[in-house]
Amino acid sequence: MATQALIERILAASDGPSSSAIDALHELLDDATIEASAMPKSVAEAARLVGLSTHTLRYYEQEGLVRPARNASGYREYSAFDLRRLVFLTRMRLSGMTMTDLKRYTLLVEQGPSTIPDRRRIMLDQQDRITRQIRELGLALETTEYKIRVYDGHPEG
C-alpha cells in the first residue's frame, strides 16, 4: 500500500509530458519559459528564471560552470544556451551532484566531442547515485507514512 502510493506519486510527478515528448523538451530548451524570447537575459532575470540568486550565478561563473557574454558596460548577458546550461546545472545540483564533479564535467564539455566517453561515465555514475537516493527516500517516505498512521491511531491492524 505504501509502495503503491509512492509509485502513484512518482507517476503524478512526471506524467504531464508523455514519455516520448520528454526528449523534445530536453532538446528544445529544458524549460518552456526560456525559449519564449531570444533576447539575452540580465543576471537578475536569469537568476529568477532558474531559481537561484544573482550571487550564486556569479559564483557559478567564477567556478567555470557557465560563461555568459558581456555587453559594452561589462554586464553579463545570459543567452538561451547559457540558461539551458544553468537549468542542467541546477537540476544536477539539486540531485546532489557536487560542485567538483560539475566542474569536471563542464571542463570536459568545453574540450569537445573527444571527451564524450568520460562524460558518459560521469552521467552513468550520477544515474546510479540518483537511483540509490530515490531508494533511500522511498524508505524515509514509508517511515513518515508509518508514523503518521500510528499517530492517527493505526486504523488498520
Place this chain on the structure above:
Amino acid sequence: MATQALIERILAASDGPSSSAIDALHELLDDATIEASAMPKSVAEAARLVGLSTHTLRYYEQEGLVRPARNASGYREYSAFDLRRLVFLTRMRLSGMTMTDLKRYTLLVEQGPSTIPDRRRIMLDQQDRITRQIRELGLALETTEYKIRVYDGHPEG
C-alpha cells in the same frame, strides 16, 4: 519510457517486503539485523549496525537525539530501543531532515503522548518534503538518461 524505467526501479527498491509486511518491519525493529540479540551494543557495534561513525553517534547523543545507558565504567550501551531510534534518525537524516528538526521532534517524543499532534505535523511536513525531493530526483534522473542516450548516439529518432 524513462518514466516507466523510473517506476520499475522504485518497485525493485521496495519490493522484497510485500507492502503489508512493511508495517510489521517498522513495528518490530526497523531492521532485521538488530533484534537478533537482546544484548546492548557498544558504541562501535552500534555504529557498524547503523552505518555511522562512533564520533557521529556520540555527537547525536550530545545533541539529545539518543540516550544510551552507561555501564559501570561509563561506557555507552545501546539497547534495541536505542538502535531503533538510530535507524529512524539515520533514515530521516538521509532524506534531508535537518538536525534542528530532528532535535525538535525528539524533544516532543520525550515529552509524552500529549505532543502527538505536533509530531504528526512534523512528519506530514517531512512527507511533503520527501515527495518534492523525489520529483526533483526524477527530473535529474531523466536528464542523465537523456544525456547518456545522446552520448550513445541517440539510437532512437
Place this chain on the structure above:
DNA sequence: CTAAGGCTTCGAGCGCGCTTGAAAGCAAGC
C-alpha cells in the same frame, strides 16, 4: 606488570556551497 586497543570527554577544525558586504560603475527618470 605491561602492552594493545577499546572507551571516555573536550574543544577545535573542516569542507561544502553559497552568502554577505564594501566600494564603485552604469542606466534611466525627473
Place this chain on the structure above:
DNA sequence: GCTTGCTTTCAAGCGCGCTCGAAGCCTTAG
C-alpha cells in the same frame, strides 16, 4: 545634475553536520 537601482569585483564570513586529535581511563591477553 541627481537619485534610484541595477550592475561590477573582491574578499571575507557562515551554517551545517560532522570529523579529528589530544589526553587519559578501562579491559583483556600474554
